[in-house]
Every structure is written in structure tokens, then in C-alpha cells.
Amino acid sequence: MDRIQCQWCKAQNPPEATSCQTCGAPLDVSNLVTDSGWREAPRLRDMTEFAFGASTCQVEGEIVPVAEINLGGGDSVFFEHHVMLWKDESVPVTTQMTGGGMKRMLGGMPFIVTLAHGPGRIAFSRDATGEVVVLPLHPSMELDVRGHAFLLASHTISYSFVQIKGLANVLHGGEGMYMDRFVTSDQPGILLLHGYGNVFERTLGDGEKILVEPGGFLYKDSSVQMNTVQQQVKTGLLRHGMYLAEMVGPGRVGIQSMYVHHHG
Amino acid sequence: MAAYTCPFCRLESDGTATSCPHCGAPVDVRVRVSDSGWEEQPPIANMARIQFGRSTCQVEGMYVPVADMNLAPDDWVYFSHHVLLWTEPTVGMDAMPMAGGWNRMYAGMPLVMMRAAGPGHIAFSHDDPGETVAIPLAAGQAMDVREHRFLVATGNVSYQWYDPGIWFTTRSGDDTETHYPLGRFVDRFQATGPGLLLLHAPGNVFVRDLQAGQAICLQPSALLYKDPGVGMQLHLEYPGGSMGWGSYTNRTVWLRMWGPGRIAVHSVFERPESANNISSTSPATAQRWG
Numbered sequence: 001m002d003r004i005q006c007q008w009c010k011a012q013n014p015p016e017a018t019s020c021q022t023c024g025a026p027l028d029v030s031n032l033v034t035d036s037g038w039r040e041a042p043r044l045r046d047m048t049e050f051a052f053g054a055s056t057c058q059v060e061g062e063i064v065p066v067a068e069i070n071l072g073g074g075d076s077v078f079f080e081h082h083v084m085l086w087k088d089e090s091v092p093v094t095t096q097m098t099g100g101g102m103k104r105m106l107g108g109m110p111f112i113v114t115l116a117h118g119p120g121r122i123a124f125s126r127d128a129t130g131e132v133v134v135l136p137l138h139p140s141m142e143l144d145v146r147g148h149a150f151l152l153a154s155h156t157i158s159y160s161f162v163q164i165k166g167l168a169n170v171l172h173g174g175e176g177m178y179m180d181r182f183v184t185s186d187q188p189g190i191l192l193l194h195g196y197g198n199v200f201e202r203t204l205g206d207g208e209k210i211l212v213e214p215g216g217f218l219y220k221d222s223s224v225q226m227n228t229v230q231q232q233v234k235t236g237l238l239r240h241g242m243y244l245a246e247m248v249g250p251g252r253v254g255i256q257s258m259y260v261h262h263h264g
Numbered sequence: 265m266a267a268y269t270c271p272f273c274r275l276e277s278d279g280t281a282t283s284c285p286h287c288g289a290p291v292d293v294r295v296r297v298s299d300s301g302w303e304e305q306p307p308i309a310n311m312a313r314i315q316f317g318r319s320t321c322q323v324e325g326m327y328v329p330v331a332d333m334n335l336a337p338d339d340w341v342y343f344s345h346h347v348l349l350w351t352e353p354t355v356g357m358d359a360m361p362m363a364g365g366w367n368r369m370y371a372g373m374p375l376v377m378m379r380a381a382g383p384g385h386i387a388f389s390h391d392d393p394g395e396t397v398a399i400p401l402a403a404g405q406a407m408d409v410r411e412h413r414f415l416v417a418t419g420n421v422s423y424q425w426y427d428p429g430i431w432f433t434t435r436s437g438d439d440t441e442t443h444y445p446l447g448r449f450v451d452r453f454q455a456t457g458p459g460l461l462l463l464h465a466p467g468n469v470f471v472r473d474l475q476a477g478q479a480i481c482l483q484p485s486a487l488l489y490k491d492p493g494v495g496m497q498l499h500l501e502y503p504g505g506s507m508g509w510g511s512y513t514n515r516t517v518w519l520r521m522w523g524p525g526r527i528a529v530h531s532v533f534e535r536p537e538s539a540n541n542i543s544s545t546s547p548a549t550a551q552r553w554g
Contacts, residue, residue, distance in 0.1 A: 032311055034324050034332050036352075036385035040310070043326075063327070063393075129327050129393040179399050197328025197389065210348040216389075231357055242378075246353075255350060257389040258328040 007031050008042050009136045022050040023134040023190075024059060034200070041133050041199035041254070050134070052154055052190040055118060057134075065132045066125045067151060067192050071118025076157065079152040081114040083124045083194075092119035113159065124151050126194040133193040135219070137170065137184045142222035145180040148220055149193050149256075157182050157189035164226070182224065193219060197258030204249025211244040215259030221251030271306060272471070277394040283312040287398040288323055298470070303342050305528070307395045314398055316418055316460040319382060321398070329396040330389045331415060331453050331462050335382025342377045342423070343416040345465075347388045355384035362423075377423065388416050390464035394530065397463045397488065401455035409489045411447040413463045421459035426451040430484070430498055432517065432548070434540035441540075445484035445498075445517055452492065463488060467532035474523025481518035486533035491525030497547050504553030515542065520549060 003012040004027050008255045011022035018028050025042035032040040044065070049058045054072025059065050066085055069077055078096065087093075116122045137143060137157060144162060153159065160180045182191050195218050204210060204224060211229065220226065225248040247253050268279025273287035283290050288308035296304040306324040308314075318336035323329050330349060333341060351357070360377040380386050380546050401421060417423065428450045433442050453461050464485055465488050474480065474494060477489070481499055499520035517536060521527055 020401070032324075033320050034311065035313075035320070035334055036322075036332055036387070038324070038332070040324060131327070197393070198325030198330065199329070199389075202323065209353050210350055211353060213348055216349045244348075244351070257325050257330045257349065258391045259349075259389075 004263055009134070010132045011136065016264055019045060019048050019050070019248045021050055022052075024050040025134070036202035037256075040201045041131055041195065042105065043130065043199060044134070045066070052136070052188075053156070055154075057190070057192070059134075060134050061125075063129055064125060064127070065130075066123050067132055068121065068123040069116075069152070070121050070131045073119045076115050076117040076155040077122075077138075078115045078149075078155065079124060080150070083111075083126055084114070084116075085123045085125045087122035088120040088208045089114065091122050092117045115155070124192075128152060128194070128196050128258070130194055130196045130256070131199050133195050133199050133218070133254065135189055135191045135193065137182065137189045137258050139184050141184050143189075143191065143219055144222050144224075145182065145219045146195060146217055147178060147180060150180055150182075150194070151192040151194045153182060153191045154189040156187040157184055157191060189210040193254075195204050195256040197256050199254060199256050201252055203238045203252050204247060206250040210247050210248040210253065212247055212253070212255055213259065214243065214245045216255045216257070217245055217247075218256045220247065224249060224251040224253055271303070273398070275400055283309050285313070288312040288314045288321075288396075289398075290504040296546075297311060297396075302470040302472050305395070305397065305471055307468075308398065310458045314460065314531045316400075316458075321460070321462070323396050323398075325389075327393050328389055328391070329464075330387050331396055332387040333380075333416070334385050335380065337383045338381075340379055340381040340419040341386075341416050342419065343380050343388055343428060345376065347390055347415055348378070349387045349389045351380065351386040352384040355386045356381040367539055379419070388462075390415060392464065392466040392532070394464060394466040394532065395469050397465055397469055397528070399461040399463065399489070401453065401459045401461055403455055403457050405463060406452055406492050407489050408452035408492055408494075409451040409453060409461075409463060410485075410487045411449055411451060412489055413465060414451055414453075414533065415464045417453060417461045417463040418459045421453050421455050421461055422455040424452045424454070426441045426452060428496065429546050430496065430519070431544040432498060432500075433543050435543040436540045440543065443517075446487065446496075446519060465528075465530035467530045469530050471526060471527055471528040473526050474521065476524040477522060478524075479520055479522040480527075481520050482527075482529060483536070484517070484519040486519075486529045486531070487519060488530050490521065490527045490529040494525035494527055496521045497549070498545055500542065500545070500548055500550040502550070503551045517542075 008025040009023040053075045055075045227246045229246045231242040253258035270284040272289040275286040316320045322332045446541045499518040501516045
């Protein structure tokens with residue numbers, strides 16, 4: 001029997017499906033790929049629904065989208081508490097320390113995440129125009145995400161953080177001192193990010209490089225190396241020059257088109 | 265033989281593409297004109313390409329569009345460094361210093377423009393939801409643009425700025441504050457050969473042609489661009505009614521513009537500033553309703 005493979009998450013779908021059952025990407029729309037090789041993140045149709053574990057997620061709205069989760073019994077998701085939009089009264093919530101509390105607090109990052117447990121409904125959104133990016137994680141995947149971009153993740157994903165290496169990265173890189181790291185072990189999971197503006201993804205080959213404005217960085221496979229490079233544009237008035245994030249493959253890099261510029 | 269004239273940039277093409285090769289406006293849409301005469305500038309279609317020189321610009325995304333340029337060897341563009349989103353390492357970049365540094369710094373304007381030279385890809389975006397507006401400029405043609413709306417321009421478009429002389433002061437007790445509702449400077453871009461100017465407008469964009477002597481009042485911060493021939497000055501409007509001092513404080517500060525020439529506005533603008541009494545202004549007209 002024929003199956004349709006989703007071009008975004010590579011999951012298999014039945015032939016009659018019009019959107020991917022794993023990530024919600026439209027299956028009847030061509031990929032939008034720029035001449036320079038960036039693939040636009042799939043624009044989820046309003047009210048698109050997809051499944052993970054015993055739960056479903058429906059993405060509603062297109063300007064500031066809402067991710068509404070119908071949690072199955074035994075499933076849970078975790079998130080930063082301020083992205084919670086509404087919930088059923090009966091859905092229990094708990095908190096969990098991330099570790100590294102004082103360092104994370106100094107870095108402006110959450111050191112407590114909130115968990116919501118099924119059964120019941122709960123919905124999330126961030127407070128800016130943009131797109132929900134759905135990233136199903138297969139077993140044994142590692143993904144690094146810029147701070148404050150993560151919307152929610154399923155409980156089968158472990159959450160930690162990596163300190164951005166090197167003084168130049170910390171001082172000039174622009175992503176802050178920490179990046180969130182999401183890792184799956186033997187079970188798949190689902191990770192939802194909020195990208196500000198529009199989101200584009202590119203897969204770098206081994207050793208291939210691209211320079212990205214640090215504020216535009218959204219996520220990357222952990223196999224992608226990130227370094228800070230200085231552009232030689234110094235003048236008397238711009239004493240510190242300009243810093244960009246150099247991404248070196250192999251792996252995926254995601255960027256967002258609306259960002260806060262970080263001065264050098 | 266040219267068969268199609270784009271209603272937005274007014275340049276000709278064969279009309280067989282789905283978007284204008286000069287400005288990216290969709291070819292297959294009817295011009296949408298409001299009852300009051302504003303033409304809605306249609307957003308550049310996702311992934312549309314614009315040709316300039318031997319290079320192309322592809323506009324990607326619908327909320328916060330990205331201008332992704334494929335620069336040919338010897339072609340170059342310039343931009344303010346904070347709009348750079350990503351670049352290939354092959355693209356050469358250096359600074360394009362400008363005169364008037366202290367004045368510009370005082371006004372919050374970029375002190376240094378950066379140049380990027382081909383070959384290679386480089387991409388730009390602004391940090392507001394809105395539209396990318398492409399303005400092809402013929403040799404000698406100039407366009408005045410409100411500050412902070414500039415995204416990127418080709419090397420054959422010169423960049424200058426001027427003081428529009430539009431200001432007012434307010435007084436509160438012994439404190440006098442000077443306001444520049446249009447900003448301290450207006451950018452002027454003039455092409456020495458066929459060039460391309462890209463702007464980023466927050467919200468939606470509307471354009472209209474003012475006839476000679478025809479005037480219109482705008483929120484000053486909504487102005488996107490205008491032909492240099494379009495005149496402008498302040499216009500103060502005081503509402504009527506028995507509000508006592510309110511008739512002086514609940515005033516509206518308009519930018520009065522008159523033709524002939526083309527003007528464009530965007531739908532997101534700054535809220536008007538505080539309503540203290542106006543103590544002095546640049547040349548202005550006023551309307552006090554009874």
C-alpha cells in the first residue's frame with residue numbers, strides 16, 4: 001500500500017492524508033525552498049491536528065498561533081509557565097527543577113519548568129507574531145534551541161542546557177549564556193518552538209559554513225558547531241566591529257526572520 | 265515587446281510572469297483602491313524574484329519577510345548592519361562610512377552603512393511584522409524615505425539625508441521639550457543608473473498620487489516614502505467643544521502633504537506624543553474648530 005512521506009519530519013502517512021499526522025505539515029503543498037537553499041518551515045493550516053503518544057495537538061490561528069493540547073491519560077508536557085494560555089480546571093500541574101538554578105537565573109533562563117499531566121486540555125502561546133515550529137524528535141536525537149524559543153515538549157524528551165563555549169560567544173554571540181538542549185533516548189517525542197516572524201531551515205553538509213545574525217538563530221542539531229566570528233568593519237565610531245554566528249555542518253540550522261539585534 | 269505596465273512601480277515587462285520582475289508586485293491581481301483613493305500595495309508574493317543588474321532578490325516569508333539576494337560578481341548593495349540576517353562566507357563585507365556622524369548619532373540613525381559585494385547570497389530582514397517594499401529607481405530618480413524604514417539598496421543608488429525642518433516644542437512648567445514627529449532626518453535615495461531600493465514597512469502599505477495642490481493630512485510616523493516634489497509641513501488641529509484647556513491639549517499634530525507626487529503610508533504608526541501645550545512650531549497651518 002502506498003504511503004506519503006512528510007518532507008518536513010519524514011514520517012509516513014496514509015495516502016488520503018492532507019496533513020502529516022506527526023507534525024501537521026501540509027502534504028498537498030510543495031516545499032517552499034529559496035534559491036539559496038533555505039526551506040520555509042511548513043505553514044500549518046488553521047486548526048491542523050496531529051498526534052503524539054496518546055495525545056493530540058491542534059494549532060489554531062495564524063498570526064500569533066496557539067498550540068492546544070488534548071493530553072491523554074499518562075501523558076504530560078513541560079513548558080515555561082508564562083506560555084500557558086488556558087487549561088481545563090482538572091488538569092494537574094507540577095514543577096520540576098532544571099538544575100543549575102543560580103547560573104540559569106543569572107543567565108535569564110528558567111530554572112523551573114512546569115509540567116501538565118493528562119487527561120485534559122491545555123493551550124499555549126507566546127506573545128509575538130510568528131510561527132509554531134513542530135519538531136518531532138526520533139530516538140537518540142539532540143537539538144539545541146535558543147533560550148526562550150521553546151513552547152512545550154512531551155515528557156519523553158529530556159531537557160537540559162548547554163553553556164555556550166568561549167568568552168567571545170558569551171560576550172558577543174547574542175544567544176545569551178545558555179542554549180536549551182532537548183534529547184530523546186529510546187522513545188520519540190515532540191518539541192514545539194515559537195519562531196518570531198517566519199522560520200527557515202537549511203541542512204548544512206559536513207564542513208559547510210553559513211554566517212547568521214546571532215539574534216536570528218533559532219535551533220540546530222547538536223552536531224552543528226557554533227562559533228562567533230568578527231567581521232572586519234571597524235571604524236572609529238563602531239569600535240567593536242560586528243559579530244556573527246558561524247554555523248558549521250553537518251546538520252540542520254533553523255533561523256527566524258524577526259529578532260533583536262545584538263550590538264557588538 | 266513590452267505588454268504589461270506594473271501599476272505599482274510603473275515599469276514595463278512582458279507580463280507573462282506571476283510577479284513584476286522589477287518590484288515583485290503580483291501581476292495577476294486587480295488594483296485595490298479604497299473609496300478615498302488609496303491603492304493597497306499588494307505584498308510581494310512568497311518566493312517572488314526581483315531582478316537587478318545581474319543579481320536577483322528573492323522575498324521569502326509573509327509575516328516578517330526576508331530579502332534574500334543572490335549577488336553576482338561586481339554587484340554590491342549597502343545596508344545598515346542591524347538588518348543583516350545571514351550571509352555566505354564568500355560575500356565580501358566592509359564599512360561605508362558616512363559624513364555627519366555626530367548629528368546622525370544624536371538622532372539615533374545608523375552611523376555606518378555596510379557594503380556587501382558578490383558573488384554569493386546574503387539576506388536581510390527587519391524586526392517588525394509587515395511588508396517588504398521594492399522601489400525600482402530609474403537613472404536620476406530620487407525618493408524620500410522616513411528614517412528607519414530603509415532595508416537595502418543597490419550600489420548605484422546614492423544615499424543622502426536632510427533635515428525636513430518639522431518640529432514643535434511643548435512646555436510643562438519650566439521644561440521645554442522639542443519634538444520631531446517625522447524624525448530628525450529624512451533619507452533621500454537617488455539613482456545614478458537603474459537601481460533598486462528595498463524598504464521594510466510595519467503593517468500594510470498604501471500609496472496614492474497627489475495632484476498639484478491636492479493636500480492630505482497624515483500621522484507623521486505613518487509616512488513611508490514620498491516623491492521629492494511632494495511638500496510637507498505641520499498642521500495642528502484643535503477640536504471644538506466647550507472643553508476649556510482641553511481644546512489646546514487634545515490637539516492632533518498632522519503632517520500636511522501636498523502634490524504633485526506619490527506618497528506611501530504604512531498602517532502601523534507610533535502613538536501621538538504627550539499632549540502638553542504646544543509653545544512653538546516650525547512653519548505650520550492650524551485649524552481650530554468652533
